[in-house]
Amino acid sequence: MRDDLGRWIYPAVLPDGKKVYLLKVLLTNACENDCFYCANRASRNFRRLSFAPEELARAFDAMYRRGLVKGLFLSSGVCGADRTMDRMIATVELLRRKYAFPGYIHLKILPGASPAHIERAVELATRVSVNLEAPNPARLARIAPQKDFEAELLEPMRRVSSLIAEGEGRLAPAGQTTQFVVGAAGESDRELLSATERLYRELGLARVYFSAFQPVPDTPLDGHPPTPLLREHRLYQSDWLLRKYGFSLDDLVFDEKGNLPREADPKLMWALAHPERFPVEVNRASREELLRVPGIGPRSASRIVRLRRRGKFRHLSDLRKIGVVVKRAAPFILLNGKRPLYQLRLWESPPRG
Numbered sequence: 001m002r003d004d005l006g007r008w009i010y011p012a013v014l015p016d017g018k019k020v021y022l023l024k025v026l027l028t029n030a031c032e033n034d035c036f037y038c039a040n041r042a043s044r045n046f047r048r049l050s051f052a053p054e055e056l057a058r059a060f061d062a063m064y065r066r067g068l069v070k071g072l073f074l075s076s077g078v079c080g081a082d083r084t085m086d087r088m089i090a091t092v093e094l095l096r097r098k099y100a101f102p103g104y105i106h107l108k109i110l111p112g113a114s115p116a117h118i119e120r121a122v123e124l125a126t127r128v129s130v131n132l133e134a135p136n137p138a139r140l141a142r143i144a145p146q147k148d149f150e151a152e153l154l155e156p157m158r159r160v161s162s163l164i165a166e167g168e169g170r171l172a173p174a175g176q177t178t179q180f181v182v183g184a185a186g187e188s189d190r191e192l193l194s195a196t197e198r199l200y201r202e203l204g205l206a207r208v209y210f211s212a213f214q215p216v217p218d219t220p221l222d223g224h225p226p227t228p229l230l231r232e233h234r235l236y237q238s239d240w241l242l243r244k245y246g247f248s249l250d251d252l253v254f255d256e257k258g259n260l261p262r263e264a265d266p267k268l269m270w271a272l273a274h275p276e277r278f279p280v281e282v283n284r285a286s287r288e289e290l291l292r293v294p295g296i297g298p299r300s301a302s303r304i305v306r307l308r309r310r311g312k313f314r315h316l317s318d319l320r321k322i323g324v325v326v327k328r329a330a331p332f333i334l335l336n337g338k339r340p341l342y343q344l345r346l347w348e349s350p351p352r353g
Contacts, residue, residue: 027091073106082113106125136149182232189254245267282304
């Protein structure tokens with residue numbers, strides 16, 4: 001870990017949309033928890049390594065000054081929640097004070113962190129996170145039986161949410177996030193997205209992340225099948241609809257097992273399930289109606305509403321110029337009262353209605 005810090009540099013998109021390189025690193029890979037899916041679980045036999053706060057802060061500062069990284073994502077295994085949080089916070093304090101680092105720091109808040117540690121974390125970090133790992137207590141018990149879903153995970157998240165609201169932009173200005181391990185606990189997509197919608201609504205989370213489960217040798221889930229990356233992708237597409245397109249959980253199409261169909265993206269599945277809503281007249285539809293059209297996103301919907309004041313859209317080429325994916329949108333729209341001409345793929349049929 002110390003010999004090759006470059007292995008832990010990864011590209012990330014910050015809340016303001018900028019792409020930067022972050023050092024994503026654990027303070028220690030030693031852990032007292034024995035989560036069934038985790039490479040760092042207590043009973044797994046492998047070499048344990050740790051940084052001292054000064055050692056990690058100095059290494060990050062050197063990488064930052066060389067232009068290798070622009071920010072830090074700091075997490076850790078748990079060797080006593082209070083003791084480990086002390087060392088994580090000490091690392092960030094060194095960066096902010098001794099090394100005068102002004103940039104992006106994402107600090108993980110460990111399960112069971114004390115209120116004092118949570119308060120200091122949101123004072124120092126740009127963004128904080130508590131990983132739920134599973135959508136509810138029953139699912140968490142199947143993969144991390146030592147963790148208390150309510151007391152160790154949800155309660156710290158509520159505290160973070162309250163502090164951020166009280167801080168009015170001064171505390172953890174990029175908000176808080178969480179992550180789910182997808183597929184390890186037998187949960188459905190509906191369970192994951194129901195929890196996701198509730199977290200956005202009740203706690204004001206900035207983002208929810210999904211990580212497709214991949215089995216790790218010498219763990220209880222070693223023989224468990226890996227979660228297809230397409231499932232993770234469909235969850236992210238659905239999350240985007242919830243956050244940016246005005247969709248609700250009830251709008252999403254699930255199969256009989258509560259999972260998202262794999263054969264098409266969730267927005268197209270909704271459109272195909274609601275032929276009564278189409279075709280949409282581009283020159284008259286509200287922004288909300290336009291956002292329901294496959295191939296039209298938030299930016300292109302806003303551009304349509306703004307530009308049609310100057311003149312009507314008459315051709316698909318007009319829409320293509322402003323960012324509409326016309327091959328997806330064409331079957332679902334009217335242009336000045338007429339269906340646009342487009343070429344159907346062999347497997348497609350035009351929507352009814």
